[in-house]
Amino acid sequence: MTMASRETNLRPLLREGALYWADNARVICAKCAGQSALYTGRDISGQKVERITVAEVRAWPDDLGILRCASGCTALTAIAGPDGWPLERGDVW
Numbered sequence: 001m002t003m004a005s006r007e008t009n010l011r012p013l014l015r016e017g018a019l020y021w022a023d024n025a026r027v028i029c030a031k032c033a034g035q036s037a038l039y040t041g042r043d044i045s046g047q048k049v050e051r052i053t054v055a056e057v058r059a060w061p062d063d064l065g066i067l068r069c070a071s072g073c074t075a076l077t078a079i080a081g082p083d084g085w086p087l088e089r090g091d092v093w
Protein backbone atom coordinates (compact mmCIF):
# COMPACT_ATOMS: atom_id res chain seq x y z
CA MET A 1 0.00 0.00 0.00
CA THR A 2 1.35 3.39 -0.90
CA MET A 3 1.14 6.60 1.09
CA ALA A 4 1.48 8.75 -2.02
CA SER A 5 -0.57 11.91 -1.88
CA ARG A 6 -1.77 14.15 -4.68
CA GLU A 7 1.03 16.56 -3.91
CA THR A 8 3.61 13.88 -4.39
CA ASN A 9 5.74 14.25 -7.46
CA LEU A 10 7.34 11.07 -8.76
CA ARG A 11 10.62 12.85 -9.28
CA PRO A 12 12.60 14.02 -6.26
CA LEU A 13 12.35 17.78 -5.78
CA LEU A 14 15.63 17.96 -3.91
CA ARG A 15 18.89 17.53 -5.77
CA GLU A 16 21.82 15.48 -4.61
CA GLY A 17 24.81 17.67 -3.88
CA ALA A 18 22.59 20.54 -2.71
CA LEU A 19 21.64 21.57 0.82
CA TYR A 20 18.31 22.84 2.10
CA TRP A 21 17.06 24.65 5.19
CA ALA A 22 14.43 22.60 6.98
CA ASP A 23 12.56 23.26 10.22
CA ASN A 24 14.48 25.01 13.02
CA ALA A 25 17.27 25.98 10.60
CA ARG A 26 18.26 22.35 10.33
CA VAL A 27 20.29 21.63 7.22
CA ILE A 28 19.33 18.64 5.10
CA CYS A 29 20.42 17.14 1.80
CA ALA A 30 18.50 14.98 -0.67
CA LYS A 31 20.06 11.80 0.70
CA CYS A 32 18.99 12.31 4.30
CA ALA A 33 15.96 14.56 3.84
CA GLY A 34 13.46 11.74 4.15
CA GLN A 35 10.81 10.78 1.63
CA SER A 36 8.41 13.56 2.57
CA ALA A 37 10.84 16.41 1.99
CA LEU A 38 12.43 14.70 -0.98
CA TYR A 39 9.22 14.34 -2.96
CA THR A 40 7.08 17.22 -1.70
CA GLY A 41 9.70 19.89 -0.96
CA ARG A 42 8.22 20.19 2.51
CA ASP A 43 9.55 18.86 5.78
CA ILE A 44 7.52 16.83 8.27
CA SER A 45 6.16 20.02 9.84
CA GLY A 46 4.74 20.98 6.43
CA GLN A 47 7.15 23.85 5.97
CA LYS A 48 8.71 24.35 2.57
CA VAL A 49 12.42 23.60 2.52
CA GLU A 50 14.58 26.31 0.94
CA ARG A 51 17.66 25.57 -1.08
CA ILE A 52 20.80 27.13 0.41
CA THR A 53 22.38 29.77 -1.82
CA VAL A 54 26.00 30.74 -2.42
CA ALA A 55 25.39 33.95 -0.44
CA GLU A 56 24.17 31.90 2.51
CA VAL A 57 27.24 29.65 2.37
CA ARG A 58 29.44 32.78 2.35
CA ALA A 59 27.50 34.22 5.27
CA TRP A 60 27.87 31.03 7.31
CA PRO A 61 30.05 31.81 10.38
CA ASP A 62 33.44 30.07 10.40
CA ASP A 63 33.09 29.12 14.06
CA LEU A 64 30.13 26.89 13.19
CA GLY A 65 32.41 24.79 11.00
CA ILE A 66 31.67 23.66 7.49
CA LEU A 67 28.09 24.17 6.35
CA ARG A 68 26.89 20.62 5.93
CA CYS A 69 23.72 18.59 6.28
CA ALA A 70 22.57 17.26 9.64
CA SER A 71 23.92 13.79 8.86
CA GLY A 72 27.25 15.14 7.66
CA CYS A 73 27.09 13.50 4.24
CA THR A 74 26.96 16.65 2.07
CA ALA A 75 28.69 20.03 2.38
CA LEU A 76 28.90 23.06 0.12
CA THR A 77 31.61 25.39 -1.10
CA ALA A 78 31.08 29.14 -1.43
CA ILE A 79 31.72 28.79 -5.17
CA ALA A 80 28.80 29.06 -7.57
CA GLY A 81 28.48 26.29 -10.14
CA PRO A 82 27.31 26.78 -13.74
CA ASP A 83 23.70 26.75 -12.57
CA GLY A 84 24.36 29.51 -10.02
CA TRP A 85 23.99 27.23 -6.99
CA PRO A 86 26.89 26.38 -4.66
CA LEU A 87 29.16 23.52 -5.66
CA GLU A 88 29.40 20.49 -3.41
CA ARG A 89 32.60 19.99 -1.41
CA GLY A 90 34.41 16.73 -1.86
CA ASP A 91 36.68 17.09 1.17
CA VAL A 92 34.29 17.02 4.10
CA TRP A 93 35.83 13.93 5.59
Ligand SMILES: [Zn+2]
Binding pocket: 028, 029, 030, 031, 032, 033, 069, 070, 071, 072, 073, 074
Ligand atom coordinates in the same frame (compact mmCIF):
# COMPACT_ATOMS: atom_id res chain seq x y z
ZN1 LIG B 1 22.84 14.42 4.13
